[in-house]
Amino acid sequence: MPVSTTPQGLPIWRRRTTRTQWLQYLAWLAGVSLFLLCWKMISDNTMWVFVEDAGRQGADLISRMTPPEWGYASQLWKPMWDTINIATLGTALGIMMAFPVAFLAARNTTPHPLIRSAALVIIVSSRSINSLIWAMLLVTILGPGVLAGIIAIALRSIGFVGKLLYEAIEEIHPTPVEAISATGASHMQVMSYGVLPQVMPAFAGISVYRWDINIRESTVLGLVGAGGIGLQLNASINTLAWDQVSVIFIMIFATVLVSEWVSAKVRHAII
Amino acid sequence: MSEQIDALPARQQAAQRGQWRRLPLIDSQRMRWGLAIGAVVYLVLALASVEVDWQRVAEGAGRALNFLGAFMRPDFVSRYDDIVTGLLESLTMTLTSTVLGVLLAIPVGLGAARNISPLPMYFICRAIIAVSRTFQEVIIAILFVVMFGFGPFAGMITLAFATIGFMAKLLAEDVEDLDWRQVEAVRATGASWWQTMNHAIQPQVMPRLIGLSMYRLDINFRESSVIGIVGAGGIGATLNTSLSRYEYDTSAAILLIIIAIVLLCEYSSSHVRRWTQ
Amino acid sequence: MLTLSGVDKRYPTGDRALTNIDLTLPKGQVMALIGPSGAGKSTLIRCVNRLVEPTQGSIRLEDTELTKLSGHRLRHTRRSMGMIFQEYALVDRLTVMENVLSGQLGYVGFWRSFLRRYPQEAVVEAFRLLERVGLTHALDKRADALSGGQRQRVGIARALLQSPKLLLVDEPTASLDPKTSRQIMRLIRELCAERELGAIINIHDVALAQQFADRIVGLRTGEIVFDGPPSELTNEILTTIYGEEDWDTTPEPADGADADTETEADETHRRQPRAAREQRPLASVAGGGAR
Numbered sequence: 034m035p036v037s038t039t040p041q042g043l044p045i046w047r048r049r050t051t052r053t054q055w056l057q058y059l060a061w062l063a064g065v066s067l068f069l070l071c072w073k074m075i076s077d078n079t080m081w082v083f084v085e086d087a088g089r090q091g092a093d094l095i096s097r098m099t100p101p102e103w104g105y106a107s108q109l110w111k112p113m114w115d116t117i118n119i120a121t122l123g124t125a126l127g128i129m130m131a132f133p134v135a136f137l138a139a140r141n142t143t144p145h146p147l148i149r150s151a152a153l154v155i156i157v158s159s160r161s162i163n164s165l166i167w168a169m170l171l172v173t174i175l176g177p178g179v180l181a182g183i184i185a186i187a188l189r190s191i192g193f194v195g196k197l198l199y200e201a202i203e204e205i206h207p208t209p210v211e212a213i214s215a216t217g218a219s220h221m222q223v224m225s226y227g228v229l230p231q232v233m234p235a236f237a238g239i240s241v242y243r244w245d246i247n248i249r250e251s252t253v254l255g256l257v258g259a260g261g262i263g264l265q266l267n268a269s270i271n272t273l274a275w276d277q278v279s280v281i282f283i284m285i286f287a288t289v290l291v292s293e294w295v296s297a298k299v300r301h302a303i304i
Numbered sequence: 305m306s307e308q309i310d311a312l313p314a315r316q317q318a319a320q321r322g323q324w325r326r327l328p329l330i331d332s333q334r335m336r337w338g339l340a341i342g343a344v345v346y347l348v349l350a351l352a353s354v355e356v357d358w359q360r361v362a363e364g365a366g367r368a369l370n371f372l373g374a375f376m377r378p379d380f381v382s383r384y385d386d387i388v389t390g391l392l393e394s395l396t397m398t399l400t401s402t403v404l405g406v407l408l409a410i411p412v413g414l415g416a417a418r419n420i421s422p423l424p425m426y427f428i429c430r431a432i433i434a435v436s437r438t439f440q441e442v443i444i445a446i447l448f449v450v451m452f453g454f455g456p457f458a459g460m461i462t463l464a465f466a467t468i469g470f471m472a473k474l475l476a477e478d479v480e481d482l483d484w485r486q487v488e489a490v491r492a493t494g495a496s497w498w499q500t501m502n503h504a505i506q507p508q509v510m511p512r513l514i515g516l517s518m519y520r521l522d523i524n525f526r527e528s529s530v531i532g533i534v535g536a537g538g539i540g541a542t543l544n545t546s547l548s549r550y551e552y553d554t555s556a557a558i559l560l561i562i563i564a565i566v567l568l569c570e571y572s573s574s575h576v577r578r579w580t581q
Numbered sequence: 582m583l584t585l586s587g588v589d590k591r592y593p594t595g596d597r598a599l600t601n602i603d604l605t606l607p608k609g610q611v612m613a614l615i616g617p618s619g620a621g622k623s624t625l626i627r628c629v630n631r632l633v634e635p636t637q638g639s640i641r642l643e644d645t646e647l648t649k650l651s652g653h654r655l656r657h658t659r660r661s662m663g664m665i666f667q668e669y670a671l672v673d674r675l676t677v678m679e680n681v682l683s684g685q686l687g688y689v690g691f692w693r694s695f696l697r698r699y700p701q702e703a704v705v706e707a708f709r710l711l712e713r714v715g716l717t718h719a720l721d722k723r724a725d726a727l728s729g730g731q732r733q734r735v736g737i738a739r740a741l742l743q744s745p746k747l748l749l750v751d752e753p754t755a756s757l758d759p760k761t762s763r764q765i766m767r768l769i770r771e772l773c774a775e776r777e778l779g780a781i782i783n784i785h786d787v788a789l790a791q792q793f794a795d796r797i798v799g800l801r802t803g804e805i806v807f808d809g810p811p812s813e814l815t816n817e818i819l820t821t822i823y824g825e826e827d828w829d830t831t832p833e834p835a836d837g838a839d840a841d842t843e844t845e846a847d848e849t850h851r852r853q854p855r856a857a858r859e860q861r862p863l864a865s866v867a868g869g870g871a872r
Contacts, residue, residue: 071395094451173367
C-alpha cells in the first residue's frame with residue numbers, strides 16, 4: 034500500500050501504485066473489448082428476427098406444454114429405470130477404473146513419473162470430453178442402447194473421480210505413511226494402512242457426488258441413442274408432442290432433486 | 305446406549321483371548337445384511353435389464369479400432385473451415401455466456417443467501433437455482449433453440465442460464481458461511497448497505513468467486529462442444545456430423561483440439577487463481 | 582548392538598545434514614540426541630531405518646549392514662526397529678487396535694492385513710501392550726478421538742508390537758504438555774528396561790534428556806560435539822551445542838508457558854522460551870524437506 038507525499042508535504046494513501054493502477058485499467062479494457070468482440074461475432078451469426086420473436090415463441094411453447102399429458106407418465110417408468118441404471122452402473126464402472134488411475138497419478142503414490150504422466154493423460158482426456166460425446170462415439174461403435182450409455186458415463190467419470198481423488202491423495206498427511214513404512218510394511222500394505230484410510234471419506238464423497246451428476250447427464254444420453262429417458266424426449270420433441278415433453282421434464286426434475294438429496298445426505302453422513 | 309456399554313468389555317475380553325475383528329461399518333447386523341442383499345438384488349435386476357446386441361458389438365469392434373487408429377493420424381485439413389467456425393463459435397459462446405452468467409449469478413446468489421436476504425426473495429432465487437441446476441445443459445438448449453432459433457445465441461443463453469445456477473448456489477453458500485464479525489465491524493463504523501457489501505462481503509467472497517468463474521469457463525467450453533448437437537451452435541454440430549459420417553479422423557482432430565483447449569484453460573486458470581490470491 | 586560409522590547425508594539441494602557420524606549403541610542403553618533444530622537429529626534416526634537414505638558410511642544392526650538392504654530384506658530389518666514419532670503419526674481414521682496391530686504389518690501378508698485377520702498371538706500381544714500403556718478401554722475408539730498423551734501411548738504400543746530390538750524415538754514430547762511429556766518419557770524408559778531395548782531419543786528438552794537418558798549425544802550442524810553421561814553435560818558444553826546463552830536462568834527451555842510470568846527487566850529469561858517456540862516450526866519444515 035503505497036503512501037506518497039503531495040507537494041505540500043502531506044502524505045496521501047492510495048490502494049495501489051500508479052503502475053499497478055494503470056495495468057489494472059488496461060486489463061479491464063482488454064477484457065471488455067474481448068467480450069464485446071465475442072458478442073459481436075455471436076450477434077453477426079444470429080437471426081435477430083427470431084430473437085425478437087422469442088417472447089411469443091416462448092409463450093406459445095408454454096401453452097403447448099400445458100397441461101401435461103399425465104397419461105404418458107405410465108410409459109416413462111422403464112426409461113427412467115434405464116436412466117438410473119445407466120448412471121449407477123456407469124458410476125460404479127467409472128470409479129472402479131478411476132481408483133487405480135488416481136493412485137498412479139498422485140505424486141506421492143505413483144511408481145514412476147512416466148506412469149504418472151500416462152495416468153494424467155487418461156484423466157485429462159476423460160475429463161475434457163463430455164459424456165454426450167462419448168455416447169455419440171460409443172453408439173457408432175456398439176450400436177444404440179443402454180450399454181453405450183453406461184460406458185459413456187463410466188468413461189467420463191474416470192477423469193472426474195480420478196482428478197479429485199488424486200488431489201486428495203496428494204494432500205494426505207505424510208507422517209502416518211512414514212510410520213507405516215517404518216514398521217516394515219510392504220508397499221501395498223503402506224497403501225492400505227497409511228493412504229487408504231486417509232482418502233476413503235473423500236473417495237466415497239466424490240463417488241456419490243459424481244453419481245448425482247451422472248443422473249443428470251444420463252437424462253440426455255438418449256438424444257444420441259444411448260438409452261434412457263432421453264430417447265423418449267427425443268421422440269416427443271420430433272413429433273412436437275410438447276405436452277409429453279413437459280411430463281418428461283417433470284419426471285427428470287423430480288428424479289434429479291431426489292438424487293441430489295440422497296447424495297447430500299450420504300455425503301453429510303460420511304463427513 | 306446400555307447395549308454399547310455392555311458390548312465394549314465383551315470385545316475387550318475377546319481381544320484379550322486374541323480374538324479381534326474390525327469394527328463393522330454399520331452397527332446393526334440386520335441393516336448390514338439388508339443393505340448387502342439390496343445391493344445384490346439391484347445389481348442383478350439392473351444388469352438383467354441391459355440388453356446387449358452382441359452381433360452389433362462385434363460389428364462395431366472394427367470401427368472402434370478405426371477410431372483409435374484415427375487418433376494416430378487426425379485430419380485437421382479436410383473440414384478445416386467447419387472446424388474453425390465451430391471452434392470460434394464455441395469460444396465466443398463460452399466467454400460471453402460466462403461473463404453474463406456470472407454477472408447475473410451475483411444478485412441471484414446474494415438473494416439465495418439465507419442470512420442477508422428476505423424470505424420471499426430467498427425462495428425465488430432458490431427456485432431459479434434449482435431449475436437451472438436440475439436440467440442438463442442440452443435440455444435447456446432444446447428449449448432455447450425453439451425460442452431463439454438455431455445458432456450460437458441460443459447456445460449462449462443456455463450456458464449463461466446454467467452458469468447462473470452453478471455460480472449462484474456456490475456464492476450463496478459462501479455468503480452463508482461468511483465471517484459475520486467482519487460484517488459487524490464494518491457496519492459498526494456506520495457504513496451503508498452498499499458500503500457493507502463492498503468492504504465486508506466482497507473481500508471475503510471475491511477470491512473464490514474468481515476461482516469459480518475460471519472453473520465455470522472451463523465447464524462452459526466443454527458444454528459448448530455438445531449443445532451444438534441440438535442446434536445451439538459451436539463445435540458440437542461439426543463433431544456430430546463427422547461422427548455420423550464415420551469420418552473418424554476429423555472427429556479425432558476435433559477431440560484433440562477440445563482436449564488441448566481444456567488443458568490450456570486449466571493451466572491458465574490455475575495461474576489466474578494464484579495471481580488473484 | 583547398533584553401530585554407525587562414517588555416516589554422511591547430503592540432500593540433493595546440497596545441504597549437508599550429517600557429517601562423518603560414528604556412534605555405537607550398546608544393548609539396553611537409552612541415548613538422548615540433543616541439538617538445535619536443523620542439527621540433523623531427525624535425519625540421523627531416519628537414516629537408521631532408511632526412511633532417509635544415507636549418502637555414505639555404514640550402519641550395522643547386530644550383524645546386518647543396513648545401508649545395503651533393499652526390498653524384502655529392508656522391510657524385514659525395519660521390523661526390528663520400532664519408531665515413535667513427534668506428531669504420533671497414527672492413522673486417524675483407524676481404531677486404536679488397528680493402529681497398534683499395524684505394528685505387525687512386517688510379519689503378515691497383504692491380504693491378511695487388508696482383511697484384518699491377524700494371528701491370535703499378535704492380538705493377544707497387542708492387547709497386553711494396550712494394557713501396559715493403560716488404554717484397553719479405548720480399544721475401539723478412533724485414533725483421532727484420543728488426547729495427545731494417549732495417542733503417543735498408542736504410538737509406543739505400535740512400535741513395541743514390532744518386537745523391536747531398538748527404538749527410534751523422534752521428539753516424543755514436542756507436542757505434549759510438560760506433565761504428559763514426563764509421563765511419556767518415563768514410560769519409554771521403563772519399557773526399554775523391561776525389554777532390554779536400546780533407544781535413540783531425539784529431544785529438544787535438555788532437562789528431560791538429562792533426567793531420563795543413560796547417555797547424551799550432542800549434535801551440531803551434523804556433527805557430534807558431545808558424547809557422555811548426563812552428569813557431564815555442563816553449561817560450556819550446552820554452549821558448544823546450542824550457541825551462546827545464559828543457561829542457568831532458563832530451567833525449562835521447551836516450555837513457553839512460564840514466559841508470561843517474566844518481568845521485562847529479565848531479558849534472558851524471555852529470550853530462550855521464544856527461541857524454543859520459533860524452532861519448532863523450523864524443525865517441521867526441515868523434516869518436511871527431508872522426506
